[in-house]
Amino acid sequence: MPGDIDVAVVGAGAAGLATARRLAERRPDLTVLVLEARDRPGGRAHTVEPPDLDAPLDLGCSWLHGAESNPWLPIAEGLGLTVDRTPAPWSGQYRDLGFPPEDRRAYREAAAAFDERRAAAEVDPVDRPLGALLEPGGPWNGRLDAASTYYSGAGLAEISVHDAARYRVRGSDWRVVEGYGHAVVRFGADVPVALDTPVTRVDHGGAAMIRLETPRGTLRARAAVVTVSTGVLAAGAIRFDPPLPDKVEAAQSVPMGLANKVFLRLAAPDELPKDGHLIGEPRSARTGAYHLRPFGRPVIEGYFGGGLARDLEEAGDAEAEAFALDELAGLLGSGFRRRARLLVRTRWGRDAYVRGSYAYARPGAADRRAVLAAPVGGRLIFAGEATSPDAFTTARGAYESGRRAADEVLGQLGGGRA
Structure with missing residues (x-):
C-alpha cells in the first residue's frame, strides 16, 4: 500500500473505473488508487476468449442498452472497437x-x-x-x-x-464486436489499480483520513468511493466503522437478481x-x-x-x-x-465479489436506491449500478454513477494534495 493518498476507490468495475477516470480528468494532481478484490479489472463486464473458439465471449454485460444515448457507445468507438448495430433478435423465433x-x-x-x-x-x-x-x-x-x-x-x-x-x-440495443468487457477494461487502462486487494474494513470515523484495511496492508485516504454490489454490502463482506445500518438495510431491500x-x-x-x-x-x-x-x-x-x-x-x-x-x-x-x-x-x-448479476428493488423499496447513493459524512461516497436512479441493472448506470461519485468527491476535497 502506498500509504496516504487523496482518493481510494473500492472496486474496478465500470463504476469504479469511471470514478477514477473522471477524477484524473478534472484533477490530475490528485493521487487516486482503485482497490480491486479480483485478479482482473472490469467487474461484471468480463470478456473471455476460449482457446478453442478464436472469438471473444461476454460473460457479463454484452448489450449497449439505449445505444444511441449510451455513453459507452462513443467510448467504445473512441477506443477503436467495432459497434454492431444489428437489431437485437429477441422478438423473433x-x-x-x-x-x-x-x-x-x-x-x-x-x-x-x-x-x-x-x-x-x-x-x-x-x-x-x-x-x-x-x-x-x-x-x-x-x-x-x-x-x-x-x-x-x-x-x-x-x-x-x-x-x-x-x-x-x-x-436500440447494440453490441461491441470485440466484447463489452474489453471496452470497459480498455477504458480504464490508464487507471492505477491494485488487483487481488479486497477491502475488508473501512474506518471512516476519524477526523482527517479514512482507513481502508486489506490483506496487503492499510491505506489512508482523504475520501473513498465504494462501488461494490448490494450483495457484498448486504452480506457484510466489508465492515464499516462506525457501522452503516441504513446502507445494509437498503442493500437488503435492493438485492441482487441473477x-x-x-x-x-x-x-x-x-x-x-x-x-x-x-x-x-x-x-x-x-x-x-x-x-x-x-x-x-x-x-x-x-x-x-x-x-x-x-x-x-x-x-x-x-x-x-x-x-x-x-x-x-x-x-x-x-x-x-x-x-x-x-x-x-x-x-x-x-462469485463472492458480486453475489449476483444486478440489483432490483423489492416492493416498497424504490426509495432505497437513493439511500444507497447518499454520501456519508461527505468523504465516504457510494456508486454502482444499484445506486442509479434510472439506469440500474446496466453498465451505463454504473458509469454514470461513477461520474456522479467523482463530482461529489471533488465538491468535498477542495484544493491540495494528501
Whole structure:
C-alpha cells in the first residue's frame, strides 16, 4: 500500500473505473488508487476468449442498452472497437419453432395489456409487486415472468412497480464486436489499480483520513468511493466503522437478481442462422432464451434468469448443459444433442465479489436506491449500478454513477494534495 493518498476507490468495475477516470480528468494532481478484490479489472463486464473458439465471449454485460444515448457507445468507438448495430433478435423465433406467429401476436397483446396496467399502477401512491398486475390465469403470464427474470434477474412478484417505473433507458440495443468487457477494461487502462486487494474494513470515523484495511496492508485516504454490489454490502463482506445500518438495510431491500449464461459450441454451425433466436418454452417462467450464432460465431448463447438461473447454478455444469440441450432438442430435433457441447457458463451468484448479476428493488423499496447513493459524512461516497436512479441493472448506470461519485468527491476535497 502506498500509504496516504487523496482518493481510494473500492472496486474496478465500470463504476469504479469511471470514478477514477473522471477524477484524473478534472484533477490530475490528485493521487487516486482503485482497490480491486479480483485478479482482473472490469467487474461484471468480463470478456473471455476460449482457446478453442478464436472469438471473444461476454460473460457479463454484452448489450449497449439505449445505444444511441449510451455513453459507452462513443467510448467504445473512441477506443477503436467495432459497434454492431444489428437489431437485437429477441422478438423473433427461428422457423416459428414452438412459438408460431399467432401465439407471438397473442403474447404481444398480453404484454401490451400488462403495460397498460403497469402505467396505471405507476402513479398509484401505494407501491405493489409487478406480479400483482398479471391477469389471473393469463395464458402468457409465464412468458411475461420469464422476460422479467432476463432483464431484472427476478420474477415479477419480487419487483417494485415504482422502481420499475423509474427506469428510463430507451432506444436500440447494440453490441461491441470485440466484447463489452474489453471496452470497459480498455477504458480504464490508464487507471492505477491494485488487483487481488479486497477491502475488508473501512474506518471512516476519524477526523482527517479514512482507513481502508486489506490483506496487503492499510491505506489512508482523504475520501473513498465504494462501488461494490448490494450483495457484498448486504452480506457484510466489508465492515464499516462506525457501522452503516441504513446502507445494509437498503442493500437488503435492493438485492441482487441473477441472470446466467451458458455458451454451447456447435459442431455444425452452418445449420443455424446468424443472429437467430429461440425461446425454449414460451408459456413457462422457467425457460431459456437462446441467441443462435451471435455475430455468426459457432456458438449458442443461452440466457437464464431468476429461480431457474439459481437452480442451474447450484446443480452443476452437466445439469446446466443438459437443460439447455433438452430445450433446444425439443425444438430442433433430438439429434441436436450430439451437435453441441458446453463451452463455458457463468455463476455470478457464486462469485463472492458480486453475489449476483444486478440489483432490483423489492416492493416498497424504490426509495432505497437513493439511500444507497447518499454520501456519508461527505468523504465516504457510494456508486454502482444499484445506486442509479434510472439506469440500474446496466453498465451505463454504473458509469454514470461513477461520474456522479467523482463530482461529489471533488465538491468535498477542495484544493491540495494528501
